[in-house]
Amino acid sequence: MVESNLTVKKLNERFPSSVLEVKTFRGEVTVTVLKRDILEICKFLHSDPDLQYHFLVDLCGLDFFPQSPRFEVVYLLCSMKEYQRLRLKTRVGENESISSVESVWKAANWLEREVYDLFGIPFENHSDLRRILLWDGFEGHPLRKDFPVEGPDFDKPFVLEV
């Protein structure tokens, strides 16, 4: 299954040192790649005429606290050519940043802002990296595993943005 997947084959040929792991679970292919090359890999997947991953379905974060590296950023792509999905993953340590893929898919703009807001992972070269769901004065990043379900900001005043 994995061996016959054209995308995996092409990725292995083009970026032999960056593809860390390829997994298939319930028919879904997940490729883990090095953080360093994420932008190049995304550009390649988007522009390769045989693959055409023109649609970034989703981009989200995962927190594996207290493991290290702590975070994973997950990209779900869909090829509009043959309706095929691919999950791309990359590991990000605490206090590390990752390249924005906004230059490849505009959809990444808000999705990356959300990951920044809820996980605190900064994205390099993002055009407008601000909090999106929470307000500017909010402390902490709620989807981190060490953030309590009942927030510490419970009785703090709401800070208005200007």
Add this chain to the structure above:
Amino acid sequence: MAERRFMTINMGPQHPATHGVLRLVLELDGEVIVKATPHIGHLHRGVEKLAESRTYHQVIPLTDRLDYTNAMGNNLAYVLAVEKLLGIEVPKRAQYLRVMMAELQRIAAHLIWLGTHALDIGAMTLLFYNFREREEVLGIFEAVAGGRLTPTYLRIGGVSKDLPDGIEERIKTFVRAFPDHVKEYETLLTQNVIWLKRTKGVGIISKEDAINWGVTGPTLRGSGVRYDVRKAFPYSGYDEFDFEIPLGSVGDVYDRYIVRLREMEWSNSIVEQALERLPKGPILADDPRVTLPAKDAVTQDIAALIRQFKIVSEGFSPPPGEVYASVEAAKGELGFYIVSDGSNHPFRVRIRPPSFLNLSALPKMIEGSLIADVIAAIGSIDIVLGEIDR
């Protein structure tokens, strides 16, 4: 030469035409929009965080409250993801019931959209007709599931209860009358000069831009992209139904209007087909790890009682792994990405909200157009803030 000055105005979060608590900061040059910045999050309830501390069954009611006009569709996306994670098969009858309910819900959701969208632009009459039909759909939901807005009808492995007596006749009556109602709506709008002037050529987004911005659903199809999750990645037996994907060509407000109208007609046809071919049989998979035993068995059989107690109190533990399942909700592709670490509550539940990405493309649609067109454009992408903010 005088210095050019822009005026900044604030639209929302309390504004009747922003369909909820959306705040838009508009920079204006006269009446022309130079820059539009949406501010969201006023309705953020942390659904993804909440889901991490609940059992898999307990997450279902949370999903109703995402896009509250499309509760059945939200339930469906979530249970599909969990079923994929568990690897369980759902009985045919349950699949058909799910399709039927999801399509009725799509009709109801599109009716709200049509009524409020027309109301925003100034055609008030339509709202009353739309809510008349929507009321009947909600009545059907009440009879079937016990709830109207948030029915929580679906269960992991099937649905919560079978159809009550006499409901099939009621659905049939609705389905037979509905195509004429759509014609009724069309007489009010489709060739109405004011409607055409307000919607044609307004809020245009091209095919390529729409895909690049992650736009899905009728908004994407209005731009002429043939992408519908029901056809591209068929689920719950949709491949057995006969329906088409209506497409627009220009990608303006009018095209999205036409696409949604045609979609309602096809949804109606799918409900009819599902009703005609509704198979007999169980409505819940019989998997002792996951689904509750029958109620009368619980009162008579100690093993069934223990099974009921275990599932209610501690839930079930799927194998470690990650899955993504999505449905074509009323607004677009609604997906659930669930990561399991093998315990009885999800490690991560990520919701892929269609309205969130559709809204992110709004500035693209309205920059350079008139301020009055903002209202038409917001209405045409059909956002629900409950889903955007989660």
